[in-house]
Amino acid sequence: MPPDASAIALPRGSRLGHAIGQNIGLILGIAILLLAILGFVLVYGLEQRRLPGNFELTTTINSAMPLVFSAVGQTFVVLTKGIDLSVGGVVDLANAMAAVTMGKTLGSALFWSVVILLVGAACGLVNGLLVALGRLQPIVVTLGTLSIFQGLAIRVLPQPGGAIPPAFTDLLVNPNEPWALIFIVLLGFGWAAFRRSRPGVDLYAIGNDEAAARALGIDILRTKIIAYVLDGVLAAAAGLFLAATATAGDATTGDSYTLTSIVAVVLGGVSLFGGRGSAIGAIAGALITTLIVNILFFGHVDPLFQSFYEGVFLLIAVIAGGVIGGAIRRRR
Amino acid sequence: MNAMTRVLPRLAPESWRVVYAFLAAIVLFLIGEAVHPGFLGLASVETVLVIASFVGLVAAGQCFVVLIGGIDLSVPWVLNAGAVLLTTTSLGLDSRAPLAIVVTLGFGLLAGAANGVGVAWFGVPAVVMTLAMNGIVEGLVLGLTGGFTCAACSSYAPPLIQHLAHGDLLGVPAALWLWVGIIVLVSAVLSITRFGRATYALGNNPRAAALAGVNVNGTTILLYAASGLFSALAGIMLVGFGGQASLGMGDPYLFTSIAAVVIGGVNILGGRGYYLGAAAGAVSLTVLVSVLLALNMPDYVRSIVYGVVILALLLAYGRETES
Numbered sequence: 001m002p003p004d005a006s007a008i009a010l011p012r013g014s015r016l017g018h019a020i021g022q023n024i025g026l027i028l029g030i031a032i033l034l035l036a037i038l039g040f041v042l043v044y045g046l047e048q049r050r051l052p053g054n055f056e057l058t059t060t061i062n063s064a065m066p067l068v069f070s071a072v073g074q075t076f077v078v079l080t081k082g083i084d085l086s087v088g089g090v091v092d093l094a095n096a097m098a099a100v101t102m103g104k105t106l107g108s109a110l111f112w113s114v115v116i117l118l119v120g121a122a123c124g125l126v127n128g129l130l131v132a133l134g135r136l137q138p139i140v141v142t143l144g145t146l147s148i149f150q151g152l153a154i155r156v157l158p159q160p161g162g163a164i165p166p167a168f169t170d171l172l173v174n175p176n177e178p179w180a181l182i183f184i185v186l187l188g189f190g191w192a193a194f195r196r197s198r199p200g201v202d203l204y205a206i207g208n209d210e211a212a213a214r215a216l217g218i219d220i221l222r223t224k225i226i227a228y229v230l231d232g233v234l235a236a237a238a239g240l241f242l243a244a245t246a247t248a249g250d251a252t253t254g255d256s257y258t259l260t261s262i263v264a265v266v267l268g269g270v271s272l273f274g275g276r277g278s279a280i281g282a283i284a285g286a287l288i289t290t291l292i293v294n295i296l297f298f299g300h301v302d303p304l305f306q307s308f309y310e311g312v313f314l315l316i317a318v319i320a321g322g323v324i325g326g327a328i329r330r331r332r
Numbered sequence: 333m334n335a336m337t338r339v340l341p342r343l344a345p346e347s348w349r350v351v352y353a354f355l356a357a358i359v360l361f362l363i364g365e366a367v368h369p370g371f372l373g374l375a376s377v378e379t380v381l382v383i384a385s386f387v388g389l390v391a392a393g394q395c396f397v398v399l400i401g402g403i404d405l406s407v408p409w410v411l412n413a414g415a416v417l418l419t420t421t422s423l424g425l426d427s428r429a430p431l432a433i434v435v436t437l438g439f440g441l442l443a444g445a446a447n448g449v450g451v452a453w454f455g456v457p458a459v460v461m462t463l464a465m466n467g468i469v470e471g472l473v474l475g476l477t478g479g480f481t482c483a484a485c486s487s488y489a490p491p492l493i494q495h496l497a498h499g500d501l502l503g504v505p506a507a508l509w510l511w512v513g514i515i516v517l518v519s520a521v522l523s524i525t526r527f528g529r530a531t532y533a534l535g536n537n538p539r540a541a542a543l544a545g546v547n548v549n550g551t552t553i554l555l556y557a558a559s560g561l562f563s564a565l566a567g568i569m570l571v572g573f574g575g576q577a578s579l580g581m582g583d584p585y586l587f588t589s590i591a592a593v594v595i596g597g598v599n600i601l602g603g604r605g606y607y608l609g610a611a612a613g614a615v616s617l618t619v620l621v622s623v624l625l626a627l628n629m630p631d632y633v634r635s636i637v638y639g640v641v642i643l644a645l646l647l648a649y650g651r652e653t654e655s
Contacts, residue, residue: 083459085587130643135651137600139403143587144643151635158632259405259463272457304479308471311464318464319454 024325025269029281029288032267032317036291043298054178061180062173064290065241066091070257071264071282072187073234076227078265079207081274082131082138084228087235087261089149090123091254094239096153099162099249106167113168117236123149124232128225146258153251160250164243172244180241184283191279199226207275264289267317288317346604349597352649353612356595360616364623371626378505382497384618385511386573389566390589391596391610392518393444393559398593399522400535400552401602402451402458404559406465407589410443411582413473414567418493419577420477420484429490436564443469444560448553473579480579489571497572507569511611514562518607531555535602592617595645616645 020027040060044052070087077084094116101112123145130141173180194200202223205213214220238257243249262272268285270277292313296306343351364371390407397404414436422432443465450461477485488494499506522528530551533541542548566585571577590600596613598605620641624634 130647134647136643136646137594139600140590140594140646140650141643143591143594144639144646146587147639147642148636149639151632151637151639154632154635262459263463266457266460272459302475305471305475307467308475311467311469311471314460314464314467315450315456318456318460319450322455 021329023269023278024328025271025277025321026281026284027269028321028324029267029269029284032321033284033288033291036288036295040291040295040298043295047298047300058175058178058180060287060290060294061178061184062175062245064287065173065180065183065245066238066254066257067260067264067286067289068184068187068283069234069238069241070261071268071286072191072279073231073238074261074265075268075270075277075279075282076203076231076234077138078262078270078272079203079274079277080138080224080227081207081210082224082227083262083272084127084142084231084235085139085258086123086127086142086146086149087231087238088255088258089146089153090120090232090235091239091242091257092153092251093123093149093156093254094120094236095243095246095249095254096157096162096251098164098240098243100157102162102164102168102243104163104165106165106171109165109168113240116240117233120232120234120236120239121229122232123236124229125225127232128228131228132221132224150251150255153254157249157251160248162249164247164249166247169244169247172241187283188280194230195278199223203227204275209275260289261286263314267314269321346597346599346606346609349649350606350609350612353596353609353616356645357612357615357619360619360623364619364626368623368626371623378508380618380622381511381615382505382507382573383622384615385507386566386570387585387588387592387614387618388511388611389514389562389569390585391592391614392514392607393562394589394593395518395596395598395605395607395610396531396555396562397458397559398590398598398600399531399602399605400538400555402552402556403462403590403600404444404447404556404563405459405462405586406443406447406469406560407563408580408582408586409466409469409473410440410560410563411567411570411585412577412579413443413469414440414564415571415577415581416473416477416480416485416567417564418568418571419487419489420482422487422490422493423484424488424490426490426492429492432490433493433568436568437561440560440562440564440567441557442560444563445553445557447560448556451556452549452552486576488575489568493568493572494575495572497569507573510569515608515611522607527551527554532603535599535604537603588614588617591642594650595642597650617642 041052044056070091074084074087097116097119098112102109127142127145130136131138134141202213202218205216205218206220206223210220239254242254246253264285265277265282266272266285267288268277268281268283270281292310293306296309301309361372361377370376390411394404394407417436417439418432421435422428447462447465450456451458474480496506501509522531530541530546533544533546534548534551538548567582570581592613593610594600594613595616596605596609596611598610620638621634624637629637
């Protein structure tokens, strides 16, 4: 694309205008989240004749947790201009391992959680090595490893079952109070720290222009592997949350997180073309996706039509986001 | 080495990948015979190829969109909807079969064209557009059939179509004739028509293609429409083969069709590759699954070996050349 004058000129507007232009995806994502919260409160209020309270907040947050974690994991890879189809497989594997290993006490559950997160890191490492060293496209690498991780998960837990200690469930997804929000806040702080670290800056550089990043001396191999390993760890954490919510394991329920994590990332304004977006947006996207399901439920929409409305909503959000974002960028 | 290069025909790397894909299919057949004698019997090979043809049909559409750097994630439910439409429209009657086929293929064409419109006109990323379409069609199929409880839902495919999927013509299964026809047609469209050249040009560099006078939007929409058409066609053939439609019958075809295309040497970023390779990829994957089934491997081993073989084949000849 030939650089035209407007593209290389310094931003004319204020610093605020510049910030809005740079983070338009994130801002739109948060706007959609606010709309979704409003929509949920309205539908719930009309249906139940009262405002949603602590219980609704707790169940919504708890059910969103696996998606929040898998979407943030997906973000790291999408920022490098990649995509991770194996997220669902890692969630499956972590979920299955949790159900088999955790036993009855909180101590053993926590010990095995660490092991499971390390297994997730190993899964991510395999993806990262194949992409960065093997020079294969991320989509095909993770297509292959998806199948492998799913197979391993079924090997670990052939039939749904196993058990999760209640203390572990109380710790991760307390059914009475929305304590799980703490994990979301921690995730946000973790992201903020990563974003300012060397690998964080390098990640954006690679996503924007890999050749230029290489020319600047950025270690592409190391940065990509870090992205995939973090992705694997977070997908494994998603599996732990899923197990804690279900209080038992199933080696296939995690499959859906491959596609829903991509949806959440897109709704949160992370560009699938790399280099643009943030994990905060992905968290917003995950909450939006969960709220939409709740809105449809309380709106008495036939559950059989659920995926129809989800699909329509995704399209409207993405198309409207593109139109509004484009208009704002043109005005500047 | 020089003697080697003189003897071997000069082929572009993409063409070599088609050759490798065929070699992989042949090697997998031989491994099948080695571990399960009788695997190379005529009837067994025919069955494997017929099953591969279903993957191959979907892969034809997938190949079209991958060639322009796109992807079609709406395959599972467009295929499934096709199968459901065929049985519910025909009600198992031969007299209604032509109408049902037209309705089904028309639906596939429309769903695919809608994908193309979203990608081309609205600039929605292909992953998002086709994923949303998959959800939309899934919701419509589930909702309109009342969770597949409708009276017409249990209809069988008309005998005519069952015969098409099972019958023989000159000793060769009719499904294979259809596939060979599609291979010739798709390859011809891609290599000798203006449309085919526009497709490759678009995949290599959309801006340059537009400047060279390629109708970018029109070509994109047509390619996605073709992908929807092929998914619906695969739905017709599958329901003819199995007799009845079922929910979720399209699910295995999403990742398999993408895997077939990339194993066949088509560049996932677009612009390079041939459908002939994707067809060989479809055969390879089907042979692999058949061998593992013949060996009575448990589910998890099949899943793991499947992934390992895909990665091994890609590492062997599917790597990006360093630029």
